[in-house]
């Protein structure tokens with residue numbers, strides 16, 4: 001978070017890329033190549049998700065290590081705490097520590113694939129808050145610990161307003177930044193973020209919006225439906241007529257997402273955008289280029305810094 005704060009103080013927007021562990025060895029190699037190329041876009045950090053219940057956890061740890069040590073990227077490892085023995089948590093934290101990773105996104109976790117509901121492991125943790133506390137107890141300030149926020153509520157048990165109290169507990173336990181579930185409605189996001197601040201979560205804790213770029217019409221609908229996020233009606237009006245043309249969908253989607261990002265940046269609520277890349281480069285790159293915050297796409301020099309946000313808008 002110090003690195004982000006320093007960039008923001010200079011008026012520079014920052015961004016980060018999220019990846020998930022691919023299923024095959026070839027997929028992993030392809031992703032490493034892509035991560036390396038996407039390094040040239042200038043992300044402040046990259047993060048790697050954690051399979052619910054620890055599925056593919058060795059791969060998450062390995063990807064963090066490779067990204068951190070081979071590609072020289074700043075990394076953030078996701079870590080979930082339910083449906084998993086404590087020893088697995090300890091191993092993961094040790095591996096992250098040894099790899100030089102200094103950021104963990106502490107989560108409760110989705111239910112593992114084969115289960116409908118998540119479960120607390122015996123003697124283990126129940127909420128993300130408990131994991132935040134544990135990491136802080138064990139590692140002091142070595143890790144910057146992030147937590148998840150939900151502008152439209154986390155699940156059917158808790159609405160967005162109720163969850164703000166739990167979000168505050170996570171921050172009070174030691175969380176230093178908030179990354180949100182994907183959202184497509186800027187007004188909902190901005191209103192929610194104001195409530196988060198009004199609840200006493202200080203400006204020093206960045207609220208980082210999760211941005212899901214649009215790749216195809218089908219995946220856009222599926223993900224919006226899966227997370228139950230509101231899609232502004234005009235988005236449907238613009239995407240529906242081109243839905244069978246993937247290139248046109250990406251082009252229209254790029255404008256919609258870039259506009260959404262601009263509204264959030266202009267609101268002053270955030271200076272950082274977190275992209276759910278879905279392990280793909282094109283849509284994320286198109287949005288960044290539209291926002292004019294990134295070095296040119298064919299640049300291979302990872303040291304090029306993003307242009308100052310407001311200046312680059314002209």
Ligand code: FAD
Nearest residue numbers: 049050052078107108109110127128148158166179180181
């Ligand atoms: P919590 O904040 O602990 O909340 C879980 C539930 O418990 C909510 O209903 C909340 O309202 C309730 N609650 C919290 N505290 C209390 C309390 N003190 N008393 C009573 N009720 C309480 N999942 C994965 O499996 N792997 C990933 O890599 C992953 N990455 C994610 C990244 C982001 C940015 C986001 C937003 C989510 C991610 N998830 C991931 C999904 C996440 O694990 C689920 O959304 C999970 O259901 C909730 O996790 P949490 O950390 O937000 O939980």
